[in-house]
Amino acid sequence: MKHSLSRFLSDYGMIFVLLLLCAFFSVATYSEQSPAGEAAAKQVISAIQQQFGKTPRVLVAASDQPGDTAFAASIERELAASGGQVLKTVRGQPKEAREALAKINAAGGKLDAIACTQVTGAWLLFSDLKTDFPALGEPRVITPRSYRWPNFLKSENMLNIANQIAVIAIVAVGMTMVIITGGIDLSVGSLLALSAVLTAGFIRDFAGGVNASFGGMLLACVAAITLCGIIGAFSGAMITRFAIPPFIVTLAMMLVGSGLAYILAKGQSIYQIPDSFVWLGRGADLMSLPNAVVLMLVLYALAHVLMSRMKLGRYLYAVGGNSEAARLSGVPVKRVLMFAYIASALLAGLGGVIMASQLKSGSATYGNMYELYVIAAVVVGGTSLSGGEGKMLGTLTGAFTIAVIQNGMNLTNVESYTQKVVLGLVILGAVLLDKIRHAR
């Protein structure tokens, strides 16, 4: 028991670093929160009903900000359902509220409460209702209560982090396999751009552009990913057949892939894509989780099973741990390496499709420097560049660590140049931690 715990710690120690970072940014972004939309409406309604029973007479005052639409609509609906009466809903400026109040006042109607957001509750006009509109009978201004909560921990922010890192994390699945075999794949960033350009180009040229059907878009994506896979197979063949170091082969493919992307896109961005194409990158179908994040989680689950439970996974580790010993034990080393490079390229292709979907366009500038972020995620996740060691879930942790640091620094208003410096040091620190832990 004690043994397995220490093993878990050494395998997933980075999780604790990640949690620590989350705690830090939570404290750093702890601040006043004002509820908005339906949450605010709920609070206001329950306060009104507590004070004035089931049938209050209410004026709703909301600003013309988009978030307030839900607030106003929700209050109208809820109060009507429970038998209350919304005399008027004001959307806009204090002037309009004054007119509404004057009207009610002139008609001699009573008013129990004015349901406000935090913004409208502060309007000066509400401060002296007794003298201004005596006929109303001292209505109470009800505003939602503010509370304190870290900006970092808000659910929108957490989803935002997951969504931003999804592409890098997905590409990192393939990179982890490659690095575990003792190799490296520098071409993923370029393949990502190439795939985005190909996808967008195929949709524009062959699937009918903005009127493309679902089947057409699907075919375009599959074709783009497949082409990336073929480039991965080419890299793998160069590495296994001619024993050229992976660094060199994939460096060459990085240039080739990027160049091809620029040629195909003619240096421009391809945007003749139907609106429905953003489903993959921006949609959120399952329990309000973004689709890209769901896809990422599914891929990690599959890859984890592959690496820890399947023969192929065992072979990937063995090739990286000692390729000669693996070969002499009957492991088909070349085929295993081919698999790793093809998988990496396919996942880079998929990353490109997701990015094209997120941005609803394809451009050769996508994925610039991504190979380095992807490698950083893998390495921060505890995978050794010398091969044979590493965990798929470690990479996920690594990707999130990077995302959390970037997001946290954005929230705390650290400027982007400083962010780079910090991120670089964090990567170094993470690997150093790993070394120290292994030296023990």
Added chain:
Amino acid sequence: MSAAEPLLEMRGIVKSFPGVQALRGVDLSLRTGEVLALLGENGAGKSTLMKVLGGAHRADEGTLSIDGRVTPFDSPLDSRNAGVAVIYQEFNLVPGLTAVENIFLGQEVTRAGFVARKQERERAAALFKRLGVEIDLDVPCRRLTTAQQQLVEIAKALAFDARIIVMDEPSAALTSHEVERLFEIIRDLKRHGIGIIYISHRLDEVFTVADCVTVLRDGRNVGERPVAQITRNQMIELMVGRELKDEFPARAVTLGAPRLEVSGLRRGRAVRDVSFAVRRGEILALTGLVGAGRTETARLIFGADPREAGEIRLDGNVLALRSPQDAIAAGIGLLTEDRKLQGLVLRHSVRENFGLPNLTWLSRRGFVQLGQERTHFARYVDQLRIKVPNQEQRAGNLSGGNQQKVVLAKWLARNCDVLIFDEPTRGIDVGAKYEIYLLLNELAAAGKAIVMISSELPEVLGMADRILVMHEGRVTGEIADARRATQEQIMQLAVA
């Protein structure tokens, strides 16, 4: 030729490594202008002794004197300052640098901090002229032939006025013509008063070039004679020396039909036309000196290296082996000599190492049956008495004997028909050795064909049913009745 004071005097040199006592008090003395042949079986301590002289290892006890003065030999630099140059079998040249750059590496001729290239070139040219050879001074050393690289090493030694030159198996990779020229150079060096320590397995050469011999056995010197007063057979007796003890389990042999037959195996200079057969239930020993081509032959049979020619049959069927994967699928297993580099993934757990060749049958639809893997491995841990705290222990943390047992376990579980053991007991203590011998006997009794590559002659004599001796890539002799063979008989064939 005899000077009063010995040039080099090594006294009572002791050196031990964890678990092994490599040198147990060796004496050696070398006079100026003398060629001393250092002889001994593999593992007798020759290399260790020369590494002490070269400053690569530090002696635990004992002294080294140059011209009668005790001198520290704590680092390669000390050794060089004392005038010692060691030319290792794998040369110490930087492949990408030219001959001139290599010769003056670490002793560059400089003027005001800049390398005086012209001066270096002239001196290098003069050195090669003295050696009577012509070498292109401008090509990187990797483009030179083996013989030329050796000459660069000798020139490098002369460039810092070495007075003692150690040559470790200098003729191993040379053609007979090149060897002749090497001997001329050695004679010339002698005339200049340089002392030479010459290590070789080729006894003929010893008689040609050496003045006296020192024989090591088990880390001790067992004889020092002038060459004129010793015969070839006496040398071999001194080298082999020890008596056969009862360290091998007895076994009843029942030989069946031929199981593995190889004919005409060929690959470069390492394996030249090797043919033999092993029968069911037979243990065939493949012996010879290091570099005789035994391991290379095994690798060809196992598909680890591509063969240029030759046929491999298993139970009469010709096998088209192109990789170890094919060989294993056909039922051939190879337990490599170098466990750390070729046998185990040291950073992975012993269980994972055990599983590696067995995953083909330990997995269903691509998924490893972890439970099965654990159960099977646990059985072998018991059977072979492998000392591991648990199955997740890293292979690299085990002792040599336990590592070898893990390798054994992984191949036993594979249930091969033919098993090739390359130096199965190297670096293993006596108790574990006996267990491995028992296992070899059991496997043979179960009808498997066993090929045992071994340099330890007592082991060969004690375990084998039949002995093949190799020399320079060829089978130079077969001893059909291993029970009646002697070590001398084998050595005669091995140094043919």
